[in-house]
Amino acid sequence: MKKFCLGIESTAHTWGVGIVDFEGEIHTLINDTFIPEKGGLHPALVREHHLNNFTDVISKALLEANLSIKDINLVAFSQSPGLAPVLKIGALVARMLSQVLKVPLVGVNHCIAHVEIGRLMCKIEDPLTLYVSGGNTIISAYESNRYQIFGETLDLAVGNMIDSFARDAGLSHPGGPKIEKLALRSKKYLQLPYIVKGMDLSFSGLYTAAKRLLESPDFNNIYNLNDVANSLQETAFAMLTEVTERALAHTEIKEVLLTGGVAANKRLQQMIQYISDEHDARFEVVPLKYAGDNGAMIAWTGILRYLSEGGHEMTETIIKPKERMDNITVPWRFEKKT
Amino acid sequence: MSSEIYKEILIHKGAEASLWLGYWFGKKVIFKYRIPKKYRLEEIDKRIRTERTLNEARALIKVKSYGLNVPQVYEIDIKNPTIIMKYIEGEKLKNLLENLEDNKKDRYFRQIGTDVAILHKNGHIHGDITTSNLIITKGEVIFLIDFGLHDYSDTIEDKSVDLHLFKRVLISSHGNDYEFCFKAFLEGYRSEYEKTNKSECNQIIKNINAIETRGRYVKSEDRL
Secondary structure, eight states: OOOEEEEEEOSSSEEEEEEEETTSOEEEEEEEEOOOSSSSOOHHHHHHHHHHHHHHHHHHHHHHHTOOGGGEEEEEEEEESSOHHHHHHHHHHHHHHHHHHTOOEEEEEHHHHHHHHHHHHHTOSSOEEEEESSSOEEEEEEETTEEEEEEEBSSSOHHHHHHHHHHHTTOOSSOHHHHHHHHHTOOOOOOOOOOEETTEEOOHHHHHHHHHHHHSTTBTTTBOHHHHHHHHHHHHHHHHHHHHHHHHHHHOOSEEEEESGGGGOHHHHHHHHHHHHHTTOEEEEOOHHHHSSOHHHHHHHHHHHHHHHOOOOGGGOOOOTTOOGGGSOOGGGGGGOO | OTTOEEEEEEEEEOSSEEEEEEEETTEEEEEEEEOOOTTSOHHHHHHHHHHHHHHHHHHHHHHHTTTOOOOOEEEEETTTTEEEEEOOOSEEHHHHGGGOOHHHHHHHHHHHHHHHHHHHHTTEEOSOOOTTSEEEOTTOOEEEOOOTTOEEOOOHHHHHHHHHHHHHHHHHHOHHHHHHHHHHHHHHHHHHHTTTOHHHHHHHHHHHHHHHTSGGGOOHHHHO
């Protein structure tokens, strides 16, 4: 008989539920995403949204997978990192489900889940991963029992930076796809700060400078929003690509995985494709459905952890809003590469 | 012949720059040329390569003025972002270390410590202190090279990270010599840095351990 894991994603604006069987087949993936009327993601409002919707999403997921809640053999939830009030809801619901159903419970690191679902969907063994989203900007690869971080942002996540800029420009959330479209209409480049410090990136200065361009009297005069959008993307993505290339040269890894919400951007894909080709590495973009936050990645990573380490005790399921992905070992990969 | 500037052979091709050996008015020189990157807009590419070339050259010139042994910059070609600098004839410390006598090891690493302390006291972070970036000449003069990752900083954190990186290199590439060498290095560093600010020096050295306990830098065997 097939065994199923129900995964709950609740680190930010997405309340996601996914059901995956222990063989790695995804049976359903339902997301309910909080979209603010104005402004960004206020943790209290996101929390309220999740609280109001969690039962519906779980029912919908079960219905779509053609399963009863009693068929679930394992519950996994996003334990780290993310917005604390939001993480708490996921943890709460997961603990409750596990107790009621009398099935094991396992907490999952959200960033590791992004890598794992990417490996599963793209059938990739040992990738260098560029994970770019609204909350994270990380270049990582497996080494010495964990997903080591080779480079990361020192301040804003690249997705957050683009979304914030879009908001300043009067575009509604999420701004990333809109900025991408606008950028296509421009060939003009306006100088913006390009900050790479060793292997790490900084986007805050870039954000401020782009915002200033909107406030300048030259705006809609000498240049327009399309030009700023283009310059912002070109600068930010060149920075990401440079660090990824360095990590690629250093690790000599032959597979590159692009994931996270920003992975949907065609221009970024093009740049990472370019360096992958130059280093004879296979390049894969995680399909958007699985690249963004979702419950299936939590379920799958939960299964991997459960099979190698067993479930977590209730006392081990405390949320960890700041946990880094390189803080924990990934035992299911130990034997693969030593 | 002596008035010519020409490249002779490519001696190293890195991810960011290629190094050529050649001649500059009869002097044996290194051409450090930053490679264009086609994935980014030409405007960005040109600017970044030019900026970095200038920054590196400036750093070399500045550091030289403190009396440290770094390559003399002869010319900067902004059009094709290149630094033309003195070729330091010698052997990488990396290749010498294994066969060095203890008293020499001690002397070298003490000297390196002193040099790095002078850098740090003046607000320079080398960013890539490795045994490959230290050249020992025939006359046993120690040169610090490759300021490609150089940065200006006065924070304890950045200085500790600089030292920590060197420590990691010693552990991973020269495990047997690590303890002896790093001890001498720190003694040299301390003796120089303490001349100006003893408490800051203590904090920098203490902070190396703090950096180690952070996930990112901890070796797996220390954690499992």
